[in-house]
Amino acid sequence: MNGRRILTIARKDLSEVLRNKQAIAPLLVVPILFAAVFPAAIALLGRSPVLTASVNGLDAFLDNLPAGVLPPDLNTGGIVVYAALTYFMAPMFLMIPIMVASVIGSSSFVGEKERRTLEGLLYTPVTNRELVLGKVLASLVPAVVVTWGSFVIYTIIANVLGNPVVGRAFFPNVTWLIVVFLLVPAIAFLAITLIVAVSGRSTTVQGAQGISVLVLLPVLALVIGQATGLMLFDAPVALIAVVVIAAIDVAVFLAVAKTFQRERLVTKLT
Template identity: 55%
Template sequence: MIDRHRVRALMRKDWRELARNTQVIASLVILPLVLVVIIPSAVLLLGNNSAALTTTVAGLQGFLDNLPVQALPAGYSSEQLMVYAVIVYFMAPLFLLIPVIVASLTASSSFVGEKERGTIEGLLYTPLTDRELVLGKVFASVIPAVLLTWTSFLVYTVLVNTLGASLMGGLFFPTWTWAISVLALVPLVAFLATCLIVAISGRSTTMQGAQGTVVLIVLPVIALILGQATGLMLFDTLIAGIVAVALLAIDVAIFRTVVGRFQRERILTRL
């Protein structure tokens, strides 16, 4: 039986330590700023200049060449279609990098962070069960990652509709694909990334070593980006739904594995 009070107490402790880490906090701002503000602003401000737009955004021309015509709304001009393609399709898989990176930055300081601060031994001797300890560490990272990504999505929505209203002839965002991505994929991706990093964190001696696990999560996201750029697949509602179902099954399996293999005695012997 999980004691929610003990889990919440552990989460609050981790959040207080995270709030004091100004270097991590600054890092958490950079990626959302680039993906949510800088790139979409450049796309919308250069919307009437297709040559400048394709030059500014790397890989955009190849993506546009392989984008199926039926995926775009009818009646749009060439400039409108380009902006729509970038804002709705091109940015969708890139947006999933936010919960992955945020989770990696916060979760990598879980057990290995406790080691570096010299607090791991006291934590492992607390009445927390192994399941409560892992669950508290996971949700202490998942919740900030999800909340920051959802906030970024709201900023992105307001920004693209505000800057693009005149060019696009009104509101055009979000779409059902984005709804599935933000509501389902973001928490699932953040949970998976955190579970893997927490598992590695218990065996790592530095936070940099624990953060290396993020590559395992980033690679599938990069595969989605490359798949769109090469025309192999389109990150649409169907793909988002399939990925969500697959991630749910993977998350459950990974969490059970992490809890089952977690041994505080092994961590203590490595101190």
């Protein structure tokens, strides 16, 4: 594959996204919720039973925590803040790159169709793998950057508001470093590759975004599994998820690139 061609496609798509303020605005909603509003509410209301009653699944999650997970000297407020910010929010944080990717990636080919620039792109000498990878990178970069920026905000809030309640510095831990720097790029790549594949078969951006929401289902399964006590999203689980998703990334990318039919897209345009 030609790296220059891939980067050219990625830069072109990324510049189109940055010029579209209507597409950028929704990207801020989910990160603000998960990186600022939720952790701040948990830290400030950690001592109140209202929090565990109002956050769906949090009460059950606290009841199902395995023995030895929490430091033994925490009071009730410290337990809620420590457990929620360290474990409960970790799989939820994975929704940020997926939601960002769904907004940007879903307009990949559909946006080209609507701007009537797709036909010229399909007639260029780029290979299918180069074309798909370039489209994926154009969405992967902002998805990862937004998530990493959200992690910085989350870390600041957890330390400024959470440390006084817990009574010590506790964030970030190894699990979060694995999630943010390894699992986020891996799951974002998977989501974007699937979304690009869907985008190539959709006729409108809204249609591609509607189908791409299905990518959230595995993350929701993690959230539900942790809330019901079926599993704890800790460092070993995060590492296993990284290895599994990285393998799936390679397989899905190769399958999408192999089944990509530019001739069919050109036919639809004529």
